[in-house]
Amino acid sequence: MxxxxxxxxxxxxxxxxxxxxxxxxxxxxxxxxxxxxxxxxxxxxxxxxxxxxxxxxxxxxxxxxxxxxxxxxxxxxxxxxxxxxxxxxxxxxxxxxxxxxxxxxxxxxxxxxxxxxxxxxxxxxxxxxxxxxxxxxATLALLWAPAVRGDGTIRVPHPELTVPLIxxxxxxxxxxxxxxxxxxxxxxxxxxxTGPESLDMADRVRVLGEVLGRPLRLEHQPEEEWIRQASAHTPEAWARALVGVERFFAAHPQSVVDTVAQVTGRPARSFRDWVADHAAAFE
Missing domain, CATH: 3.40.50.720 (NAD(P)-binding Rossmann-like Domain)
Known part of the structure; x- marks a missing residue:
């Protein structure tokens, strides 16, 4: 053993x-x-x-x-x-x-x-x-939990970012x-x-709202404003680095691969699956 x-x-x-x-x-x-x-x-x-x-x-x-x-x-x-x-x-x-x-x-x-x-x-x-x-x-969506509990407005610096969340x-x-x-x-x-499908920010917000059964909307937020807001509850260096990561991958989109299925013998879980399993975190 x-x-x-x-x-x-x-x-x-x-x-x-x-x-x-x-x-x-x-x-x-x-x-x-x-x-x-x-x-x-x-x-x-x-x-x-x-x-x-x-x-x-x-x-x-x-x-x-x-x-x-x-x-x-x-x-x-x-x-x-x-x-x-x-x-x-x-x-x-x-x-x-x-x-x-x-x-x-x-x-x-x-x-x-x-x-x-x-x-x-x-x-x-x-x-x-x-x-x-x-x-x-997929757990990055938890950053939106306060907004979901609030007025439902999710503000992001790179709404065009498309990622196959895992x-x-x-x-x-x-x-x-x-x-x-x-x-x-x-x-x-x-x-x-990767996950099984690429989603931009609007797709993520739509899925989140559908699963939670509440109206949500997406708004663009300038990078520096987002960093200042995030720095109230996380180190500024981390927030700034995360924005840099999003900026890079917005310009260099990642493709979906089926490695999870090849290795495990079953499809990767979708973002919708993840939200359904973690809905309580947004309550």
Missing amino acids: SRILVTGATGGVGRHLTGRLLEGGAQVRAISRDPQRAARVLPPDVEVVGADLGDVHALEQALDQVDAAYVMLDENAGAAFAKAAQAAPGLRHLVVLSATAAQYPEVDNPMFRKHVRGEAHLAAAGVPTTLLRPCAF DPRDIAEVAAVALLGGPETWARRALTL
Whole structure:
């Protein structure tokens, strides 16, 4: 029976992944900065260890007797995890959650750089690796929850942005197949992951309104105004970087691919599916 380490185990991808791995017969060890919370929300069969993804020594301990690991990519965490992985002789396979942004090393944006550099760090570790490069998550719609609860006016800086949004659960399903399948089948592969259809902002708002059964409308908002407003509840640097990502992909639309179906044997979930399953978050 293989032992698999999962980082970000309490997140949208990680929580679903731990369940799939347990169903597949693996032993699961989860890293969390808050192990008490993780122990409350994860299945009882998951071994929870407290560790910071930037702490090489703690990661070395977490990787002890681990066969494979799922790694959420971050520039600093990638460097630390690479060092720890080099000191883990039993580690045979890494499945890395990166992003499509990693395919554009020339873009000067921190959200792009963290994936480009993080992938490079982990490649240097020398452990057989599977890269998962999803497009934007459907969960970005949660940024609109306050507007939905308010007057129903959703304001965005790039209404023309068209993206095949992916449900985090589909990323978890692909990661589980790769981790359970092993490096012999899945190593040295970079998998682009998307949802089943491309939607612009108007499409997203329409679907959201139809599923929730309430009138919603879309308005354009200048970039700097959106950044100022978002900075009231999130770091300005993050808001500015996100706008930069949207600007780039508005000019470079992403195509729909059927990787989720090829890997898992079933179609990717639609944005409508995701909204229906998370309608309570907008109440």
